[in-house]
Amino acid sequence: MAPTMHDLGIDRLSAEQKLRLLGEIWDSLSHEETPIPESHREELDRRLAAADADPTAGRPWEEVRVRLRGDK
Numbered sequence: 001m002a003p004t005m006h007d008l009g010i011d012r013l014s015a016e017q018k019l020r021l022l023g024e025i026w027d028s029l030s031h032e033e034t035p036i037p038e039s040h041r042e043e044l045d046r047r048l049a050a051a052d053a054d055p056t057a058g059r060p061w062e063e064v065r066v067r068l069r070g071d072k
Contacts (some may be wrong), residue, residue, distance in 0.1 A: 005011045010018065051058065 013021065029031065
């Protein structure tokens with residue numbers, strides 16, 4: 001049986017520590033260990049084709065960030 005959050009003491013970590021640990025675990029996974037489902041590949045191909053078909057449809061990251069932050 002796999003260890004639980006309690007077994008590993010993860011439940012005693014702060015939210016920031018848990019997020020840092022989650023990032024480290026995510027980064028440790030290789031592509032061989034985490035295969036991409038075919039449906040995800042198909043969706044990525046669809047989105048890439050849509051972006052190629054209309055390159056003006058996107059927005060620059062700076063513009064999006066300003067909008068999300070509510071900056072004027």
